[in-house]
Amino acid sequence: MELKDAILELLRRAATDLPPDIENALKKAYEREDEGTPAKAVFKTILKNVELARKQSTPICQDTGSLIFYIDFPIGDEEQKYRKAIAEAAEEATKKQYLRPNAVNPITGKNSGTNVGINHPYIHFHQWDKSEVRIRLLLKGGGSENVGTQYKLPDASLKAGRDLKGIRKVIIDAVLKAQGKGCSPGTLGIGIGGDRVTSYILSKEQFFRKMGERHPEKEIAELELSLYEELNQLGIGPMGFGGKTTVLDVFIDYQHRHPATFYVAISYNCWAFRRKTLTIKNGEVSYDD
Amino acid sequence: MTIKLKTPISEEEIRKLKVGDEVLLSGIIVTARDQAHKLMVEEKPDFIREYLKESVIYHCGPVVRKNEDGSWSFVSAGPTTSIREEPYQSEVICEYNVRGVIGKGGMGDKTSEGLKKCGAVYFHAVGGAGTLIANTVKKVVKVFKLEEFGTPEAFWVIEVEDFPLVVTMDSHGSSLHKEVLENSTKAAQELLVK
Structure with a gap:
């Protein structure tokens, strides 16, 4: 799989598939509330929405957030490769409606329309002594x-x-x-x-x-x-x-x-806590929550 | 009991609603957020007037899809934080004869006064329930300012069916948000002296 495609899938999963530990915490919260209260109704709607989003592969929340990446990469690897793949994947994910365009120029007010802009998506790079690559992603709402x-x-x-x-x-x-x-x-x-x-x-x-x-x-x-x-x-x-x-x-x-x-x-x-991890080891791509 | 409402809504109908009422809303409504509210107060444009009259504003920046025939579909469309429109909301409600505002987080005293004065309520949608709410959007009727404001900030005129809402601020000055704020402030003060 190409790096760009692997990141595109990471974005899709993050936006549409809430991690199970978060969903479980929400289920417990639903059970705690009393019948007939607005709180109970809210948790019911939230859980139904989480299920629908996963099934339809559509964003849990329309605010698909700021794209915050944390990359751990092996010695000898280059940052530029990741920057390029992330920008391309973000643009494609926006076209596919996995993401809402969320990069706005604060001076002109213009939305770039692609989720790509100055310092956006935001990427934290960290070199480590392992041979694998780990890309962690947070989609964090405004x-x-x-x-x-x-x-x-x-x-x-x-x-x-x-x-x-x-x-x-x-x-x-x-x-x-x-x-x-x-x-x-x-x-x-x-x-x-x-x-x-x-x-x-x-x-x-x-x-x-x-x-x-x-x-x-x-x-x-x-x-x-x-x-x-x-x-x-x-x-x-x-x-x-x-x-x-x-x-x-x-x-x-x-x-x-x-x-x-x-x-x-x-x-x-927010309750729509969206995080996913992508690992590339010996050319094999795997995803985790 | 859940109340079914359909736009256009009369002032008499809206004044019957009380804080805590659960509502299923149908009919034509309009999305508007930060740039749209600024524009409605500063320039009072007429293009949106007919869609807002006795209708409802939805604080929402949706994810949309353009279909092959050129029409639009809503993909994910939960509410955005309403308090950012506090400086504008009351004036917009009265200027455009709006009967309700949908958002999340509630609004302040200035908006509450506007709801009372001009006959409108604040409906709370479930924040983050983007996919579920988008499924209640049956049709995108029209869009204004798409090019200039971008997708999230444009005015989307949409037809909804059974959009689930709770009235959290009514036209009689009551606010669930004020009540929760007072109670939680009291609870916090007890914790803070420990």
């Missing part, structure tokens, strides 16, 4: 991206200091402010430390963890679990209609910071 945010600790208005307690407070505040606007129930990716840019990068990378996959360090894993419980006590519910599930999971990671700065970046993924 509505959920808009409720993402970054805090600088200490935060006087929230009485949030430079510790885990302070981190917990700003996360609760962010989910409260998001209400249903990011298409709740959301999944949170939290990046602690780093600079303005790297804290957001770390927060987004958390979205490659599977539902229920806890941080290896006990202290962080406990914070993830307790926040999951507490955030679901807010009662915001699916679409902000009120209900028992406001978040599907909370993923946290950290990195070292400058002594003067303390950032907490919070990325919010």
Whole structure:
């Protein structure tokens, strides 16, 4: 299979086929809600939509998002090859309606119509010492991206200091402010430390963890679990209609910071959490969720 | 109980709706989002007037397919976040005699006032349910500003059948979003003092 075709199929799968761990989390959320509530009706519609999209091979959500690629490639390989294949695949996927054209020039207001533009699709390159290639893809909707945010600790208005307690407070505040606007129930990716840019990068990378996959360090894993419980006590519910599930999971990671700065970046993924992975090993192409 | 509604909708009919009502909407409606709302307020174009009168605006940037005979089909068409239209919505509702707005996330006090004053409601669709909602779109009647605004931002005049909605802001000043915000703020304050 040509690289472009393999990436085209990756795009199709990501846009139309929700990963099973996300679907299971949504099913559990459906079961938790009381009969006759708007929340129950929302989850029912969501699950029906997920099934239809898979069957029809049409986008789960019309906002097929920003195309964010993470590529791990072997030594000796060249980035240019991937850039070219991704641009071609994105254009073709747009023509085939797997993707909505989502690349807009902010100065002229003109949509490129192809999902290709300046720095779009966005590609993170990482060279590794394996011989295989791994291409991970996130399709991340604009509505959920808009409720993402970054805090600088200490935060006087929230009485949030430079510790885990302070981190917990700003996360609760962010989910409260998001209400249903990011298409709740959301999944949170939290990046602690780093600079303005790297804290957001770390927060987004958390979205490659599977539902229920806890941080290896006990202290962080406990914070993830307790926040999951507490955030679901807010009662915001699916679409902000009120209900028992406001978040599907909370993923946290950290990195070292400058002594003067303390950032907490919070990325919010909508319930239509679209991620897929493509691996090319010895010329063999395989896909995973 | 689910209420069936078909556009054009009279002011009397729309004023009967209350927050929490589940609605299946049919008839002609129009998609409009950021650029369209800016245009409707700044230039008040007439080309869209006949389609909006006693009809419904849908905050949506769809995925569409052009068929071989030149007609269009909706492939995926869930709602987009409505609050971005807050500066414009009330004026658009009153200027074009619109009876309802469909979107997600709810809208603010300015829109709520407009709903009250001019007789309209805010319908909430299920965000992300793109394929399911596209299946309720039976026909694309017309499209305006496609070239200039691009697919997501164009005015798509569509005919829908049994589009599932919940009224979350009515023409009497009630808002489910305000209620959930107040309750969740209280819950958050209790967590934050811990």
